[in-house]
Amino acid sequence: MEYFLGIDVGTTGCKVVLIDEEGQFIARSVEEYPLFTPRPNWAEQNPHDWWQATLQAMEKVVRVGGIDPAQIAGVGLTGQMHGSVFLDTQGEVLRPAILWCDQRTAEECREITEIVGLEKIMQINCNPVLPGFTAPKIYWLKKHEPEVYQKVSKVLLPKDYIRYCLTGGFATDVSDASGTSLFDVPRRKWSSELIEALGFRMDWFPPSFESPEVTGYLKSEIVRRFGFREKVPVVAGGGDNAAGAVGTGIVETGLVSASLGTSGVVFAFSETVKVDEKGRVHTFCHAVPGKWHVMGVMLSAGGSLRWFRDRLGFEEQAVSQLLGKDPYEVLSEEAALAPPGGEGLLFLPYLTGERTPHADPFARGVFFGLTLKHRKNEMVRAVMEGVTFGMRDSFEIIREMGIPVQEVRAIGGGARSVLWRKIQAAVYGVPLYGVEVDEGPAFGAALLASVGTGKFASVEEACKKAVRTTHCEEPDPELSRVYEKLYAIYRDLYPALRDFYRRIAQV
Ligand SMILES: Nc1ncnc2c1ncn2[C@@H]1O[C@H](COP(=O)(O)OP(=O)(O)O)[C@@H](O)[C@H]1O
Numbered sequence: 001m002e003y004f005l006g007i008d009v010g011t012t013g014c015k016v017v018l019i020d021e022e023g024q025f026i027a028r029s030v031e032e033y034p035l036f037t038p039r040p041n042w043a044e045q046n047p048h049d050w051w052q053a054t055l056q057a058m059e060k061v062v063r064v065g066g067i068d069p070a071q072i073a074g075v076g077l078t079g080q081m082h083g084s085v086f087l088d089t090q091g092e093v094l095r096p097a098i099l100w101c102d103q104r105t106a107e108e109c110r111e112i113t114e115i116v117g118l119e120k121i122m123q124i125n126c127n128p129v130l131p132g133f134t135a136p137k138i139y140w141l142k143k144h145e146p147e148v149y150q151k152v153s154k155v156l157l158p159k160d161y162i163r164y165c166l167t168g169g170f171a172t173d174v175s176d177a178s179g180t181s182l183f184d185v186p187r188r189k190w191s192s193e194l195i196e197a198l199g200f201r202m203d204w205f206p207p208s209f210e211s212p213e214v215t216g217y218l219k220s221e222i223v224r225r226f227g228f229r230e231k232v233p234v235v236a237g238g239g240d241n242a243a244g245a246v247g248t249g250i251v252e253t254g255l256v257s258a259s260l261g262t263s264g265v266v267f268a269f270s271e272t273v274k275v276d277e278k279g280r281v282h283t284f285c286h287a288v289p290g291k292w293h294v295m296g297v298m299l300s301a302g303g304s305l306r307w308f309r310d311r312l313g314f315e316e317q318a319v320s321q322l323l324g325k326d327p328y329e330v331l332s333e334e335a336a337l338a339p340p341g342g343e344g345l346l347f348l349p350y351l352t353g354e355r356t357p358h359a360d361p362f363a364r365g366v367f368f369g370l371t372l373k374h375r376k377n378e379m380v381r382a383v384m385e386g387v388t389f390g391m392r393d394s395f396e397i398i399r400e401m402g403i404p405v406q407e408v409r410a411i412g413g414g415a416r417s418v419l420w421r422k423i424q425a426a427v428y429g430v431p432l433y434g435v436e437v438d439e440g441p442a443f444g445a446a447l448l449a450s451v452g453t454g455k456f457a458s459v460e461e462a463c464k465k466a467v468r469t470t471h472c473e474e475p476d477p478e479l480s481r482v483y484e485k486l487y488a489i490y491r492d493l494y495p496a497l498r499d500f501y502r503r504i505a506q507v
């Protein structure tokens with residue numbers, strides 16, 4: 001039997017998944033690392049932390065999986081998208097990586113759009129330049145840290161830095177490269193026009209491959225350290241959402257996933273390049289060769305509930321310790337005791353600004369409708385519902401674009417809560433399925449490795465064999481009716497508050 005590793009360089013940690021040659025899940029391990037916020041709205045990580053965590057997680061998964069390391073036949077990579085790793089000519093990291101959730105570059109986005117022109121950017125990259133994306137980060141470096149900028153020799157995405165550590169080679173894949181604002185999404189290649197217009201150099205960016213393609217082999221020192229066989233191939237892999245879609249089976253028209261992790265992502269498969277004229281959802285290459293996807297991204301989805309747990313959920317944390325439960329489970333149980341709509345309480349989940357649908361780094365979180373009778377129960381429920389309304393915004397846009405939504409698969413930490421699954425089904429108005437292996441991107445990356453080394457003829461075939469749906473949550477019509485009314489108010493709140501967000505940012 002042969003085995004494959006999927007490595008996910010996530011925001012909270014590095015997850016490594018081990019699967020067998022039939023696509024069966026065998027083992028997982030996770031190693032966490034810190035996220036630094038040197039200023040409000042900034043988010044950075046140290047690429048060396050990713051690498052140390054990757055090594056530890058790889059070592060652990062092989063041990064837990066109880067296999068002979070020499071049986072590993074391929075490695076797939078995935079990770080948080082858009083982050084910028086700057087390397088010098090020696091391959092040394094020049095400064096901490098600036099992450100997808102960093103919001104420092106609003107001004108740079110405006111400047112880039114002015115230099116290139118929105119029409120040209122939409123025509124080539126299919127997406128407006130947004131603060132989380134990579135190009136504005138490079139432009140920020142040019143303006144604010146020119147001494148570092150002068151030394152830049154390579155700009156890598158997070159998973160591609162780990163590829164460099166594992167193989168010594170530079171490469172990326174089309175799905176992750178789509179989120180740099182420098183990639184020609186319809187033609188699936190780097191755009192010299194965009195790169196040169198901004199004064200960047202083509203050779204800073206690694207060659208791009210389709211996701212299952214082999215980009216190199218593990219270095220001999222890695223082979224020796226782990227006891228692997230010689231020449232273990234490393235495939236291109238994908239950005240975490242595209243690889244996650246492979247792990248969830250979102251590889252044909254009509255299938256959509258709703259992921260509640262730190263970020264919230266609604267991901268729809270597309271046979272062709274479909275673009276929202278208003279740029280509210282992203283159009284990127286899929287990890288399925290020759291296909292695309294459209295996705296809406298919320299910046300603080302599960303992140304909003306985490307904020308609630310950490311800042312207001314001290315009792316729940318204590319109770320969870322006493323009962324040996326997960327604090328999120330205790331919070332979910334509390335929320336289930338509140339009526340839907342929390343007796344007139346709404347939450348806007350814009351704790352770190354927002355991407356879909358508002359693309360506004362100034363947006364902020366709001367509890368709207370608080371009264372003396374509100375308890376914590378209603379507040380937790382409002383957080384879960386508000387996040388789900390934010391996800392519904394993406395569904396609305398995707399449907400408006402003519403992309404069919406026939407089956408939704410719920411994934412990410414938030415899908416563990418029965419209550420949150422019920423809320424999602426009612427708010428989206430569609431049956432909501434779970435998947436048997438909810439390891440998302442890491443599982444998808446491992447499947448891509450098995451496709452790239454010839455175990456399966458295609459990504460679609462791998463998904464057919466390895467991905468199975470489980471429980472189905474049907475929308476409760478009564479709950480849906482309540483949520484329709486609340487959603488209408490939710491939608492009107494952001495435009496009403498938009499100017500106040502700017503005013504409070506200036507205080
Ligand atoms: N049992 C649970 N009930 C409700 N929400 C949960 C539960 N477990 C995790 N979550 C949510 O999922 C989020 C983490 O999502 P996950 O997909 O595991 O990670 P990440 O996106 O950070 O890599 C948490 O911030 C929390 O909001």
Ligand SMILES: O=C(CO)[C@@H](O)[C@H](O)COP(=O)(O)O
Nearest residue numbers: 010011080081100262263297
């Ligand atoms: O910015 C995006 C996609 O455009 C995010 O989806 C990040 O890629 C999320 O990383 P994790 O929260 O899953 O680590």
